[in-house]
Amino acid sequence: MSAETLETTTGPPDHERRTSPDEESAPADRGARGWLARKSVSRETVAMLVVPPVLVALAFIGFLVWRQTAELDSVEANQLKWSTLSRLLVDHLQLTVVAAVIVVAVSLPLGIALTRGRVKRAAPLVVGIANAGQAAPSVGLIVLLFLWLGGGFWTAIIGLSLYGILPVLRNTITGIQAVDPTLVEAARGVGMTSTETLRKIELPLAVPVIMAGIRTSLVLIAGTASLACFIDAGGLGEVLQTGISLFRFSLMITGALLIALLALLIEWIGRLLELAYRPKGV
Amino acid sequence: MTDQDTHTTPQPHDDARDDRDGRRISGVDIELRDVVKKYPGQKAPAVQSLSLTVPAGEVVMFIGPSGCGKTTSLKMINRLIEPTSGTITIGGEDVRGRDADELRRTIGYVIQGGSLFPHMTVADNIAVVPKLLKWSKQEIAARTEELLDLVGLDPARYRDRYPRELSGGQQQRVGVARGLAADPPVVLMDEPFGAVDPITRQRLQDEMLGIQRELGKTIVCVTHDIDEAIKLGDRILIFSEGAHIEQYDTPENILAAPANDFVADFVGAGSTLKQLSLSRVNELRMGEWTTARQGDDAADAVRRAEAARQDCVVVLDERGRPVAWPWLRTLRRQQRIDVPRRDELVTLDRRATLNDALDTMLSSSHAAAIVTGDKDEYLGVVDFESVTQHIRAQEAAAAEATEAGGATEAGEAAGTGEARP
């Protein structure tokens, strides 16, 4: 929810074209940067890849130390048992991963279809509907689904998937539309079929934008999954919910901290995926 | 493959250009008959009944004001745009008789800036069409090497680079190599050298002439630059709106006898200056210059240069290629000639036009330019003097010719509606 601002861009494009008459001095900056070599990686990107996991690790260690040393009453101790916490963490991860997989499986083909042939004209309409849907508060959506379908894992999954579709859908469409039309024409001009052009040119070049959408979606889903506890689908929200209803600061902070750390970790994984899947040379 | 004698019509001006007798031709004819392109919702068709023949092995330049339909006409040949009516044949075969994608795999296509796929290496870019045609890996690898060599890029160095690691000129070279990859008889080019700086453009044009001399493809090339059209074209087709043919003729005839005011305006004033684009450097009288090899006795070279009243020496490498053009004061300090290879040493291809030659000389500190032939070997040196001499001689010859029989030639070239070469 906090990530309801959806990014469609992936940072400053690096499309400077060299036309210097000095033919031999083309840039050949190919230092040994391991698997990062030959992808243009800004210092900021590197910082965003290195700093968050360090902070997350430090915060988590801090939590571990507190958890081992704090004096807990029976209610707190019960809620903060390692077995309970790990069960809730697994719940949370399952919700996130399953919903994300569904989101990708639905919005990627849908997004691609909405850039092809005649269906293309429906794209603004579909994105418009998705956008309007996003204006509905996530809690409202989840509670309505709960009242309609009852609680549990799959109700939560439906809510999270519906909520996560938009970023991937929109970025798939914009990513493909943003591919330089002269490149598409070049591909057709040398004899690629429309399917080959999609597979070999348009999709690979749209990957950075699509991956940014997937990352946004992941963060959105992981955050919204913290509300799953309200409809009996578990997740780390449960610790926080218990903390609030019993008004125990230790539980509130623990719940909030674990949810936040997990979200940051998932965002970081999203960034890694983004970098790993970015085609070389782009 | 069409035999050469089936297409050649006698060309009176041929002797003024590169000697093309006996050269290999791998291209085939392209014919457009009554081709019309009308877009829905538009009153006037973009292309109104276009008929023309592009003879095998020739370079035809399409030129005209923007929106005249030249690009549309080009793209109808490989069916990127489907004609509304009319027929187009390549080598006698109707292009509509085949699947459009398969057709395009047999036609080279080169676009402005190269339009390289940024996520593919140089080698992958060149291999696109051979891969579509399911060539074997070895064949593709061998062909890639060959083509990189052809366009003057060292395969070992450039094969695995990505487009953004190349300069604009290098990208364009790869674009040309990609267009030639499957050895298509016909190559279409859409403003191929529009996105590079003038010096690089000139060099790319020279290289293209060299390649075309070797391969003899049929090339249709859209340009907006009349100088480029004059330099590269065996024929130039000047369009006005609706792809109406104003004149379709050799550059010489278009310059000497524009068919009408439109053409005259389009070619522009100063067509005598444009003649500079028709003459090639190898027609000039080249100056004798003192040359020496790396490692030669420096004092001897200085002595020879002084005897010839020259203040610098052209230094050649072991294969006869110029490497530097040092002043005598540099050599006086040396025992044996040892000058570093100068990357910025600008040389002129012998196929370069006089226009290019003047440009090069103006930017050279020697007020002259070194001329090189095939494989960059040293041929001689030209200076402003040799250019002006050549122009005077040409003017004298032209004056004579006009008195003798210029009238008939002009009448012949003017105003035939149907463009037949």
Add this chain to the structure above:
Amino acid sequence: MDDFIAERRRQIAFDMLQHANLVFQCVLVATIVAIALAVLINRFKVLEPVANAVSAVGLTLPSFALVGLLLPLSGLGTTTAFLCVVFYAVLPVLRNAVVGLAGVDQTLLESARGMGMGPVGVLLKVQIPLAWPVILAGVRTSMQMSMGIAAIAAYVLGPGLGSYIWTGLVQTGGANALNYAVVGTVGIVIVALVADLLLLALGRLTISKGVRVA
């Protein structure tokens, strides 16, 4: 459903206004804070990557988690809701304001200074008006986002329509559970749409015709 609404007409209207009121106030405060920060960042470029990182991390933080972190500090009620919404509302405006201010043509700034405008004049008369369309786009995003966050903050007794959704959840099985949830959700969507239209109108009024796109 009709009866449900008819019976509680006044209360619903009041809560819609409360919801809008909370969000408007938060976004207003957030916009002022964000523009001030952006001006600072524009002056001292070293801060830019820091601000970007804070934005990214901030937007990653789930709002329910932030509610939990704020509770021990500010307790149940409006204060927590206010702080929470402001926190998220700042981020999109900040990001857009930084981009917008950086996008103002340097030569324009020079010529403004050349005409004798002081730094404050340049900021108020040239930089902010030119960056305003981009900033306002950020405000719209911020407003949309805040509507949903305010609903979550209602869990800790913040004001507005969110409470209807939570009531619906608590009364599960009861006769009015669905009514509560629907009124809460749909009500927020309506408030959000109206607010968005108002912001569009504001853009019409405040964006100089010279820089308006379409």
